[in-house]
Amino acid sequence: MTVSDLAGAVWRKSSHSGGGNDCVELVVSRSGAAVRDSKNTESGHLAFADVEWAEFLNEVKGGVLRTR
Numbered sequence: 001m002t003v004s005d006l007a008g009a010v011w012r013k014s015s016h017s018g019g020g021n022d023c024v025e026l027v028v029s030r031s032g033a034a035v036r037d038s039k040n041t042e043s044g045h046l047a048f049a050d051v052e053w054a055e056f057l058n059e060v061k062g063g064v065l066r067t068r
Helices: 051-061
Strands: 024-031 030-039 045-050
Touching: 030 051, 045 051
Parallel strands: none
Antiparallel strands: 024 030, 030 045
């Protein structure tokens, strides 16, 4: 995913974000996905190519990555 992919993108807040200040926002496109901190949107984002995003989701769903 490139910066141009994010031009005009509609970010959405995670449904798993808590009630405090631990929220993330997500945008998904044909070329991948990006994640950013919802309370500090100007600080940048993490971008994933489509294959990387699919691998990340599989690891989360498979229990390899867990939240605290």
